[in-house]
Amino acid sequence: MKLADLPTPCLVLDRGTLVRNIGAMARALARHGVPLRPHMKTAKSIDVARLATTGQPGGITVSTLAEAEYFAGHGIADILYAVGITPQKLDQVAKLNGVGAAVMVLTDDLDTAGAIASHRRPPRALIEIDTGESRGGITPDDDRLLDIAGRLGPSLAGVMTHAGHSYAGRSVADMVRIAEAERAGVVRAAERLRSVGHPAPIVSMGSSPTALHAESLAGITEVRAGVYMFGDLFQAEIGTHGIGDIALTVLTSVIGRRPGQLLVDAGGLALSKDRSTEAAPKDYGFGLVLDIDGRRSYGDTIVRRAYQEHGVVVPDPDHPLDLPIGAKLRIAPNHTCMTAAAHDRYCVVEGGDEVIAIWPRVNGW
């Protein structure tokens, strides 16, 4: 099947670009001798996970228990569920771990640490450390660190942090500085644990920008990153990769035309309502319009407005677009994690217009 034959809207994933992005991350981390635990929250696909774990220890990170169940069912045992656990969710983790998985959980809470330790099948757990994002976690010097570790007891497997505030960085210098704070903070927490006799075999950090730009990973045992696999306009704007490295686009059809405006069948659901490039140097609206091959843009032609199923494309005046109803275009997304989530599969190409595979995704919770 060719791209032109696909029903729209749908996701197009370029395997060549994906493999290149995975290779770039692997090389960046190989410099430090630190392995990757790829975050599958973006791709949510076993086919992508197999590529992303090639040459790595094989463990992954997930953002939902639905992902944990899916990947465990496809034979990946070593899974970090990197969102703060609640006591209620421990039963589902235990169920997976009872049939061969080794799902690790995350906490920054004393009572939850107690619930983990006293569960009939306690999972291994990491303590979440806040190294500047101010979302989850306790700071490396927080008094509660040792209390939580004590409460976890034999469940304690180490510490983790996520410098999500790296997304607010706008230069390589910003990323280098944030990566070093992320590294130093989580290593400091591990050292505090070890100094009083707690084991901390895992010292986990990561976000795509800091994973790529870190100058040192001393003391880190694994790095997590996810969005680097596919890339997006926002990551291109903050310098994680080039605009030509975006592996994931939305194939769409022209469904309306009037002077100065095209309607396409990729709207707020197919593209997501994410507007992260609003805060970036260049605002791409709801996505950058490319030709069906995904190679050529039409100047600054973007999806300016997004209704549920309608996208309004306003052509760059220097690049008038006169296309018939049914003509196909591709849209590079603002935020690939959000865009992919509305779709249940990838239509995979390798540079050309031939669809070489369909890869399913796991959505929901």
Add this chain to the structure above:
Amino acid sequence: MKLADLPTPCLVLDRGTLVRNIGAMARALARHGVPLRPHMKTAKSIDVARLATTGQPGGITVSTLAEAEYFAGHGIADILYAVGITPQKLDQVAKLNGVGAAVMVLTDDLDTAGAIASHRRPPRALIEIDTGESRGGITPDDDRLLDIAGRLGPSLAGVMTHAGHSYAGRSVADMVRIAEAERAGVVRAAERLRSVGHPAPIVSMGSSPTALHAESLAGITEVRAGVYMFGDLFQAEIGTHGIGDIALTVLTSVIGRRPGQLLVDAGGLALSKDRSTEAAPKDYGFGLVLDIDGRRSYGDTIVRRAYQEHGVVVPDPDHPLDLPIGAKLRIAPNHTCMTAAAHDRYCVVEGGDEVIAIWPRVNGW
């Protein structure tokens, strides 16, 4: 099962509120003696469709061919696919119509009208009329109206319009004015067709605000509306309904706590990144926080930031929220169509905390 037992995040649909909203719309249209063709783009559920079509002729509106296939498979034949059709999609329509469905399509394009008429199994088609939204459609007095009608030939079934710009209205007076322009425009188009001998049995208009506030529906044969069933914060802000009429909320668990901030497990995927209330009188961030019963808000406590799986709740200083990890809350959404789309089912309650049913949804394309 009780609400407190549900895994989070998930959708909670209050059947009592849903039935009340459906009744309010039915009464509003009964005043005019005009039937409803409910738009299922919000609910995407046969269980909801059965309630919304009660006492109506039974036809529905859909926004994707996946919806068309799903509802046809559940025995609803009369379906309007209310997004401009492309020639490529006609085969899928023909397939459904070959097994008992009667899917109607929409166009505003001469070449596409030709493709419809010359298809081996031509569907009935409506011509899309622009009555002020400036999205799809031709204006009622456009010369092309008669050309498209001529090209459609026996496929022509009438005209339709959607005053989506009613969402920009901020008062009942605005809605009344926009509804009258919507009505007058599409009736004018029907009259032009009939004046030269074309049939136009269907004269279809609608959006939730204009359907509820129209002072006259003279000449209209059916009204379409969808979001009124569930409601949301944006519709409450523009006066379509009250804030107590929101039938759909997201159940979430507290997963983190620090001074002045709670983390919940409903983030940008579970709530959507829709920020429509940003332009409304009151900005609710990514949603209004309610208690587990869905009845009580905590002043202006909202989801202030949304990451993929994390929502950051900032409590109103006058309503401090001291909740343990695992405590449950409900979030009223900005835009119910977008929020529902990330979920594959509704957990249905009727006022209380007992889950009385699970209703599936059809997502994707």
